[in-house]
Amino acid sequence: MDTKVTLKENLSELQELAKERTVKTQNIEYDLETLVKKIQKGIIKLNPDYQRNHRWDNKESSKLIESLILNIPIPTIYLSQDVDVDEEVEDGVSRYSVIDGQQRLTAIYG
Numbered sequence: 001m002d003t004k005v006t007l008k009e010n011l012s013e014l015q016e017l018a019k020e021r022t023v024k025t026q027n028i029e030y031d032l033e034t035l036v037k038k039i040q041k042g043i044i045k046l047n048p049d050y051q052r053n054h055r056w057d058n059k060e061s062s063k064l065i066e067s068l069i070l071n072i073p074i075p076t077i078y079l080s081q082d083v084d085v086d087e088e089v090e091d092g093v094s095r096y097s098v099i100d101g102q103q104r105l106t107a108i109y110g
Contacts, residue, residue, distance in 0.1 A: 035109075036108065036109055043093060043095055044095075044097075044105070046098055047102070048097040048098065051102050052102075054106045056106070060103075061106075061107035061110065064107045065108075075104075076101070077105060079097065079098060079101075081096055082095045
């Protein structure tokens with residue numbers, strides 16, 4: 001067996017896997033109304049299986065809302081595009097799950 005051919009084949013397979021697992025990022029700034037509407041329509045899923053339950057009490061949530069009112073920057077919220085979802089939300093509309101920011105989004109939505 002030719003070792004060079006085997007290594008080359010393995011490299012090609014690894015490169016294809018790497019393409020599939022590449023993280024693509026995109027910055028989008030939504031206003032609060034748009035975020036709430038996307039959550040209501042099920043476009044943004046707040047409670048994927050891997051997320052813990054909402055932990056913030058009303059005091060914590062109020063602090064976030066106050067920060068937003070005062071236009072104080074809050075940490076970035078990270079969403080993952082669900083590419084393997086069976087059901088569609090709307091024609092051609094992607095669905096997203098929360099990776100980081102569930103507590104903040106739940107406070108905004110609630």
